[in-house]
Amino acid sequence: MTAGVAGNMALGGLSQLVQAKRPTMRDLLLTPKNITRITEQLAQMRGAAMKIGQLVSMDTGDVLPPELTQIMARLRNDAHFMPAAQLKQVLNAEWGHGWLKSFKSFDIHPIAAASIGQVHRAALKDGRVLAIKVQYPGVAKSIDSDVANVGALIKMSGLMPKGFELAPYMEEARKQLHQETDYEREARYLSRFYELLSGRPNFTLPELIEEWSTSQVLCMSYVAGTDIERTTHLSQDARNEIASTLITLTLEELFSFGVMQTDPNFANYLYDEATQKVVLLDFGATQEIGSEIVAQYRDLFRAGLRRDIDALQAIVQKIGFFTGETKDTHKAQITAMIELVFDAITQSESYDFTDGKLQAKMQDMGMKLANDGFIPPPLGIDVLLLQRKFGGMFLLANRLGAQVDLKKLIERSVA
DSSP: HHHHHHHHHHHHHHHHHHTTOOHHHHHHHSOHHHHHHHHHHHOOOOOOHHHHHHHHOOOOOOOOOOHHHHHHHGGGGGOOOOHHHHHHHHHHHHHHHGGGEEEEOOSSSEEEEEESSEEEEEEETTEEEEEEEEEEEHHHHHHHHHHHHHHHHHHHHHOOOOOOOOOHHHHHHHHHHHTTTOOHHHHHHHHHHHHTTTTTTTTEOOOOOOGOSSSSEEEOOOOOOOEEGGTTSOOOOHHHHHHHHHHHHHHHHIIIOOOOOOOOOOGGEETTTTTTEEEEOOOOEEEEEHHHHHHHHHHHHHHOOOOOOOHHHHHHHHHSOOOOOSHHHHHHHHHHHHHHHHHHHHHHSSSEOOTTTHHHHHHHHHHOOOOOEEEEEEOOHHHHHHHHHHHHHHHHHHHHTEEEOOOHHHHHHHH
8 A cells, every 4th residue: 555655646746846846745645546545455454544544534524625535434334344254253263153043143244344343233032133243353463563554654644743743642542442452341331331321311322242242242232223424304403402412421421420432433323213312332442531631621611611711721731732831822822722612602502513613713723833833742642532522523513513502511511
């Protein structure tokens, strides 16, 4: 893949030089031809490589041209499945030979495929319908090399500012991916959230089937639903309620539960139109949130809502978005960006996620910061995961075209 991309870049660079243009690494790398090549390769891979592609495919419309976003989005549907013979080998190793005798049916074709495993629908002879997540063989062993290769690709792209320390982030990505291959760990968090949300009228979770779960196979009750991003045909009120439900859960995870499912990939959510419930599916990326970070974000939200700029700047530095050595002008710019968010939250009864003014202003301010030489300091993994979850909820609410009273939800959470 790297050789092919490099060849395309060389030809593209030569073509631009012939036209008396100065080529940039970013423009040479992010061409439809290169993205197609990368996508086709990632669709055949597992672990970190495919994970990165899926994260990029969530929503890159503000970063990449629309045609490239569409190409990357293919990763959701084009993932290559395990051959039936390989699937049988994995299940024989985990369940022992003769396991099929306990099943009324087992669909060999997966109903979903992700970066670490694929999911099959099956029915036991006792009548229970199951969703069975089977881990790709060898995926855990490939993580370290995958992360190193992705890091090399990011460096080659020229997308990171000079002086930016990428290594700590790649190390955290490596650790998290290893955690996600631990299905016994995921099973514990599935059960924990099942208990936390038991009795809630707006959520459905699959139930862990412990006797059929192992370190390589996670077995759950099957729960049906519509892909969350395909609910745009519902009424405005229904879409508002879906977004409000998920944002409220995010705030509860942070301020009440102290534990959060940190991967906001749209594939992790379904919607059951019959019961009007949101279905939560994947808990592999669940993380405990430290009490210090919880307290800091509570102070951040309180300061932002009451428009206390001095307190806001102090807590932003404490969280780590900038340090004491950061230039005062950069501190002011970062604080102004966060002020902008709270302005949008507090200026009306409901925030319209389809209004692109905030995103455009934030992107413009961020580009000015980068062009002025600001290099973000390394952030703790808790902060990175929180920011990813917040960003994912924003993107999902935008996709739904939702309007939500964010001020009310936040005030209720940090009171």
